[in-house]
Amino acid sequence: MDFLQPLLGTQKGNLTEGLSKLKNHLSRLGYLTTIHKPSSSSPPPHDDLFDGALQQAVTDYQSFFSLPPTGALDAATLAHMGKPRCGVRDVSPPNTTAHYTFFPGQPKWPAGRRNLTYSFPPGTRADAHKAILDATNIWASVSPLKFKYTKDYSAADIKISFQSRDHGDGSAFDGSGGILAHAYAPTDGRLHFDGDERWVNGVVGGAFDLQTVGLHELGHVLGLGHSQDGGAVMFPQVGNGFRKVLGKDDIDGIRAFSPLIPPDLIPHHGYDHLPILPRRHPHRHASLPPPCWSPEETVALIDAYKDKWYSLHCGNLRGNHWQEVADDVASRCPALPPKTSVQCCHKMEKLRKRWLKDPPRFIATTAWSSLGSHPLSQAVVEISPAIRMLNFGS
Template sequence: MPPNLFLLLGAFLLLVTIPPGKAFKFLQHLEGSHKGKTVEGLGELKRYLEKFGYLNYGAQHDSKTKFSNHIHVNDEEFDELLESAVGAYQSNYHLNITGILDSETIQHMMLPRCGVPDVVNVTNSLSSTQIKQTKLFNMVAMYSFFPGRPRWPLSKTYLTYSFQSSAQVVGLQELRLVCSRAFRKWQNVSPFTFVEAPQGAVGDIVIGFHRGNHNDGAPFDGPGGVFAHSFAPTKGWFHYDADEDWSSNPNMSQIDLESVAVHEIGHVLGLGHSRDRNAIMYASLPTGTIKRNLSTDDIQGIRALYSGSTRKISYYFQCSA
């Protein structure tokens, strides 16, 4: 075998054999699971789907059915509500809607992702029949908002940001440069001006690295799972998971600081996740990926949310690529 070909083959094998992150590793043993099966790990899958907004046993009952719905909350049985939640997940990510944990679905679920839920307030889930017949959210615009559509007051378009971490991961100067570029992307297409707060002051938006339970009600899960999360306006919190491998010039096993910063700032401004794979606000980001430019869907979303603003929004077409 020619030396160059050997090196290329070795690099390929290294990439395809990288083990999944610890946080979502349980998913790889669930491939092929479907309604009626009892498999160890399905309880963790239920918690995964509940965390990201697809499953809520408590919201699915009335006085006549609450016992039948709650009986499977913590067990390892693949019940009808779990099938429905898997189907909803598949629909949201443009996967084949089967309600079965096929290989494609498992691989997507294992991708590193943002901790903000995709779907909120589950009131309607797909029935077994609908799973095979329905495509959810059949619309051109794929952006979304938080429940109740919270946003910053239209009178408050000047937002400051500051840094406060409980774990040291990257140097402050590097983080400042990364976030400055990320804020500029949104400033160019929104009514906002973003300025770093004076030293020692707490900004409207507070950015930092934290690990595990960091007293915001949303503990991180360690490497290979949720890489960051933010909160809806006007809380202004944006947290990186310090247990991930971060870089501003990532290799294939690292997560890009700036790509995640642009995404999380979108949440801080009030955008939810997008179903558009090309959008900054798409929930998952594979390691090694650099994705720093706003898509048309991102820009349309922020414009729709702040359509009542009187400030002119410039550079719409230049920044849409």
């Protein structure tokens, strides 16, 4: 993306070397209309004239990312354009309340295809396998789709590979930085990582997280376009040394896309599925609130715990903190009999054990809260570092 900086201050009517590269870049991202043969691997030719079409494309780009829509190549716009991002084009959103988008024509996997297989070519790095397994589990936890690894690369629905520069699909990668990955709308199934980037499965400074970018690209494979919501996984740009989880906008998007959630994904009685047994000594515990947790309370507990954990600068909760968590839960669920601090503490410990035992399975099985837009599993993913360190210090 070195061609960007010399373009600072160029304006309509200028003939400046590098503008053709900017035009090619904006064409690929969907801001400039060009005739682009899918079979051709070279980008469409452009000239170095700053014309009206380019000005409009720059304005549209600025609008998509909530920058001042001036159409000018100012420092902020050029710096923004230089950030690492996905190579899939940005699509205008259909409405103003939600930011998620779909591909033109809303291609999707047929309703009968709920179980998708994925595969890698032989020799693909092991940490990519793990990252994609976790990413597929996350999408499965918020959609009716299920994913299964297969060794048979040629027969897989989703084909994931690392590619470099021109790799024969008409969307050449650009070496280190710039475009990180791209994927194709349903039911193509191709997902390409730029093999020239520094990848890692996790959070390491200077490297891109395979799970985060995999989650984003799988969103495309499932039919989601780019979101303008900077908190969404489907936002086109991503930083290095950073892991992102699904945001509300992503979940709203995939749910709008596949509204038919099979009944078996909706728990009838919260997450613990604990039968309410008649108490042996009804009077002895009459003053205690009921021990079973509603989904609302469980989500409120996780949120309250998260807030407390962060307010303690990621420190452990002591006895009085648990009382504050209990009070917070009670205020978030005023209609329900309040839980005690000990009950809150024990419930978090239970969640922690289930999480530690098998995080992907926890995500996959802790599917939906009956609250709709707030999947419990997602809330747990957000605070997994806190859950890992949970203790009962007093």
